[in-house]
Structure formats: C-alpha cells, structure tokens
Amino acid sequence: xxxxxxxxxxxxxxxxxxxxxxxxxxxxxxxxxxxxxxxxxxxxxxxxxxxxxxxxxxxxxxxxxxxxxxxxxxxxxxxxxxxxxxxxxxxxxxxxxxxxxxxxxxxxxxxxxxxxxxxxxxxxxxxxxxxxxxxxxxxxxxxxxxxxxxxxxxxxxxxxxxxxxxxxxxxxxxxxxxxxxxxxxxxxxxxxxxxxxxxxxxxxxx
Ligand code: Z5A
Numbered sequence: 001x002x003x004x005x006x007x008x009x010x011x012x013x014x015x016x017x018x019x020x021x022x023x024x025x026x027x028x029x030x031x032x033x034x035x036x037x038x039x040x041x042x043x044x045x046x047x048x049x050x051x052x053x054x055x056x057x058x059x060x061x062x063x064x065x066x067x068x069x070x071x072x073x074x075x076x077x078x079x080x081x082x083x084x085x086x087x088x089x090x091x092x093x094x095x096x097x098x099x100x101x102x103x104x105x106x107x108x109x110x111x112x113x114x115x116x117x118x119x120x121x122x123x124x125x126x127x128x129x130x131x132x133x134x135x136x137x138x139x140x141x142x143x144x145x146x147x148x149x150x151x152x153x154x155x156x157x158x159x160x161x162x163x164x165x166x167x168x169x170x171x172x173x174x175x176x177x178x179x180x181x182x183x184x185x186x187x188x189x190x191x192x193x194x195x196x197x198x199x200x201x202x203x204x205x206x
Pocket of ligand 1: 010011012013014015016017018019039040070095096097098099100101102104105145146148149156157187188189190191194
C-alpha cells in the first residue's frame with residue numbers, strides 16, 4: 001500500500017497534541033514508518049516563522065502578512081520534509097496543514113477563500129492530505145481545556161469566542177464538502193472514547 005499523508009486539525013483545546021501521541025503509537029505498532037511533523041513549523045526556517053506568528057506581542061500583524069507567513073513556512077515544509085518522506089515510502093502525520101489556513105485566515109480573519117486557494121495551488125501543486133482528522137468540540141469547552149492546561153497563551157489563543165466559532169464553522173463546512181477526506185472526531189468525549197473513534201478510522205487503512 002502506498003504511503004499516506006495524514007493531517008490533524010481542530011480549534012484550540014481540541015486535544016490534538018494528546019491524540020497525536022496515540023496515533024503515532026498506533027501506526028508505529030502496526031509497522032508504519034512514520035514522519036511526525038507540525039505546522040506552522042516542521043523545518044528550522046518554519047519553526048522560526050512559527051515563533052513570529054505565535055508571539056503574543058505581535059498584535060498588529062496584518063492579515064495578509066499572517067497568511068503569507070503560513071504559506072512560506074508550508075512551502076519549506078513540503079519541499080524539505082513532507083515530499084521527501086512520502087517519496088521514501090514513509091507515512092506523514094502533520095499536526096495541521098492547509099485546512100488550518102482556510103479555517104483560521106479564511107474563516108477567522110475573513111480572507112477570501114479564493115485568494116487562499118490561489119496561494120495553495122501556487123505553492124503546493126495539488127498536494128493535500130489523503131486523510132484529515134478534524135477534532136471537533138464546542139468552542140467554550142476547548143477554551144476551558146486550554147485554561148486548565150495552565151500555560152501562557154499564544155497570539156491566536158488571545159482571540160475571542162467569536163473568532164474560534166468562525167474557525168470551527170469553516171472546518172465543519174469543509175468537512176461537509178469533502179467527507180471522504182475529512183473525518184470528524186467528536187473531541188468532546190473522554191480520551192479513551194476518542195481513541196476508539198480514531199482506531200475505527202485508522203484500522204481499515206493498515
Ligand atoms: N494556524 C493558523 O492560523 N493557520 C495555519 O495555517 C496553521 C496554524 C497551520 C498554533 O497551532 C496556531 O497556529 C493555532 C492555529 C494557527 N492557534 N490556535 N489556537 P498549534 O496546533 O500548535 O496550537 P493549538 O491549537 O493551541 O494546539 P495544541 O497546543 O496542540 O493544543 P490542543 O489541540 O488543544 O491539545 P491538547 O494540549 O492535547 O489539549 C488541551 C488540554 O485539554 C490539555 O490539558 C489536555 O490534557 C486536555 N485534554 C485533551 N483531550 C481531552 C479530553 N478528551 N478530555 C478532557 N481533557 C482533554
């Protein structure tokens with residue numbers, strides 16, 4: 001079977017990081033060579049861009065700057081990490097990819113989807129995940145979880161409920177349009193129940 005490119009998505013507090021470890025373990029135990037990576041980031045240059053994007057004091061960043069920085073990091077990530085890993089026959093598991101740009105910069109910031117599409121076509125040349133796991137939960141529950149984590153908040157986490165509601169809606173609209181690729185996980189459930197949901201989706205791919 002060919003190597004697969006899997007991305008995981010969701011609003012803040014959805015539990016992506018928690019479940020990333022489970023997915024990684026599950027796929028490795030089932031014999032998959034796996035490259036685990038993240039966006040923004042995944043390369044030395046991409047991680048430097050990530051720092052710029054998440055620094056809480058960068059409050060005045062223009063929305064187009066934010067959009068272009070996301071795609072700059074992504075172009076580097078695809079060229080240096082994702083494509084080479086897929087060509088070697090490895091599976092790639094990325095914590096976020098282009099759906100996040102449509103949801104955050106499109107839904108959240110209000111940039112037209114068509115402009116994001118043009119950038120995606122230019123930089124990605126058709127590359128998209130084979131499977132996207134969308135961790136979905138009510139915004140308020142996600143925010144409670146982030147607060148209980150007791151860490152500092154980044155530039156995005158400073159945003160209000162309304163912003164994350166628009167992001168969530170955009171993710172759900174995308175999932176409705178592409179049900180074969182984007183699978184919705186009910187992230188409001190317990191960690192064990194979410195692991196069952198993930199196993200049901202991943203097991204047939206092995
Ligand atoms: N961004 C963008 O705008 N455009 C783009 O194109 C891209 C990204 C690629 C950084 O992403 C920011 O970049 C992100 C969007 C923007 N901003 N936001 N918000 P990130 O993915 O690195 O950051 P994050 O969204 O904050 O993800 P995270 O740190 O991985 O957190 P998480 O998904 O919320 O997961 P968690 O840390 O596993 O869970 C949060 C807490 O809940 C934690 O205490 C857990 O122990 C707990 N938890 C987890 N699962 C459960 C369950 N099931 N029950 C109860 N408690 C739970």
